[in-house]
Amino acid sequence: MDSRKEEPALESGTGSFIPADSNESCAPGDDSQDIIRINRITKVFGNAPPLTAVDHVSFSVRRGEIFGLLGPNGAGKSTLIRILTTLMMPTSGTACVDRFDVGRDDERVRAIIGVCPQNSTLDVELTAYENLEFYGNLLNVDRDQLPARIWELLKMVNLSDRAHMPVRTFSGGMRRKLEIVRAFLHYPLILFLDEPTIGLDPEFRREVWQQVARLNTMNTTIILTTHYMDEAEKLCHRIAFMNQGRLVALDTPANLKKIIPTGELVEIGYGNGHYDPGVIPLIQAREAVLGVEVHEQLLRISAKNGSQALPGILDDLEQFGITARSITIRAPSLEDVFIYLTGTGLAGGRTE
Numbered sequence: 001m002d003s004r005k006e007e008p009a010l011e012s013g014t015g016s017f018i019p020a021d022s023n024e025s026c027a028p029g030d031d032s033q034d035i036i037r038i039n040r041i042t043k044v045f046g047n048a049p050p051l052t053a054v055d056h057v058s059f060s061v062r063r064g065e066i067f068g069l070l071g072p073n074g075a076g077k078s079t080l081i082r083i084l085t086t087l088m089m090p091t092s093g094t095a096c097v098d099r100f101d102v103g104r105d106d107e108r109v110r111a112i113i114g115v116c117p118q119n120s121t122l123d124v125e126l127t128a129y130e131n132l133e134f135y136g137n138l139l140n141v142d143r144d145q146l147p148a149r150i151w152e153l154l155k156m157v158n159l160s161d162r163a164h165m166p167v168r169t170f171s172g173g174m175r176r177k178l179e180i181v182r183a184f185l186h187y188p189l190i191l192f193l194d195e196p197t198i199g200l201d202p203e204f205r206r207e208v209w210q211q212v213a214r215l216n217t218m219n220t221t222i223i224l225t226t227h228y229m230d231e232a233e234k235l236c237h238r239i240a241f242m243n244q245g246r247l248v249a250l251d252t253p254a255n256l257k258k259i260i261p262t263g264e265l266v267e268i269g270y271g272n273g274h275y276d277p278g279v280i281p282l283i284q285a286r287e288a289v290l291g292v293e294v295h296e297q298l299l300r301i302s303a304k305n306g307s308q309a310l311p312g313i314l315d316d317l318e319q320f321g322i323t324a325r326s327i328t329i330r331a332p333s334l335e336d337v338f339i340y341l342t343g344t345g346l347a348g349g350r351t352e
């Protein structure tokens with residue numbers, strides 16, 4: 001029996017970290033291609049009743065990849081990131097960040113990671129340069145090299161001409177880019193970005209994506225959490241789906257999409273018009289049709305070949321007096337895969 005399951009729930013930061021597998025280590029000389037190795041990490045908050053935010057999660061992140069943690073609000077993404085970045089103790093489980101044990105070698109872990117948290121920690125009264133300078137000193141970046149490094153990073157995000165302006169005059173996107181390169185001041189091996197584009201408009205989101213991709217080309221492993229599937233799909237080499245604290249799937253975006261056993265999705269909207277559920281068995285009986293769901297005035301039909309199946313489906317709708325107001329045929333998206341695996345969408349529960 002796994003004794004770890006018997007461990008009492010610990011409140012954040014109040015208990016001692018008991019390594020689950022004390023014989024496992026992140027020993028020097030380990031030449032694994034995996035830069036992060038997580039083994040059954042669990043985090044339980046409170047005890048009345050206890051809430052399992054991260055539930056026996058195990059996976060590895062490869063050196064040099066952009067790795068996405070994708071899931072709806074409350075899935076446990078930020079908690080896992082807080083554990084890996086040494087800001088929070090897990091209730092049980094182990095994690096290696098490069099050659100160092102999280103919980104035992106925290107100072108060394110912190111020296112090789114850069115962290116860009118979800119909530120801004122810039123001092124808006126300081127200038128862009130001063131913000132980077134302050135952080136560089138905190139990170140013990142060599143004082144002689146710091147000015148050159150700051151200018152290099154400001155240039156990288158096109159903020160050199162605003163170097164001496166207070167951050168309060170910056171747009172949300174500029175602040176975000178400044179925070180991302182701030183986490184990069186000490187040439188970290190791994191960069192953690194928690195929801196890097198939350199609240200940004202599409203133009204700035206794209207700029208942040210370019211920035212993340214550019215940092216990745218400098219041999220930096222990037223771990224990002226997001227609930228935007230387009231972001232994960234564009235940026236990430238591999239994606240871990242999380243839901244209710246659990247790891248649901250982990251693979252490349254292309255392979256994740258293969259999980260859905262269908263060719264295409266045909267979506268037919270009927271708006272506020274007439275609808276009769278009697279049409280469902282008729283559509284379902286068609287040979288090319290694999291499944292039918294009704295969701296918010298929309299029939300979502302999975303079919304082997306959408307355009308071939310469509311005329312027959314429209315005949316069925318006509319028989320039941322249902323008028324198609326919109327028709328879309330598309331390949332399954334990551335969101336569809338997530339719904340297929342969990343029964344809920346990525347936006348589920350979000351309140352923004």
Ligand code: ADP
Pocket residue numbers: 012045046051052053071072073074075076077078079080
């Ligand atoms: P995500 O980043 O995927 O939105 P979080 O890791 O922030 O999810 O949260 C996972 C769950 O843990 C949520 O139910 C959240 O309310 C809870 N949680 C997070 N931090 C704390 C905390 N410090 N104390 C108690 N519960 C927390």
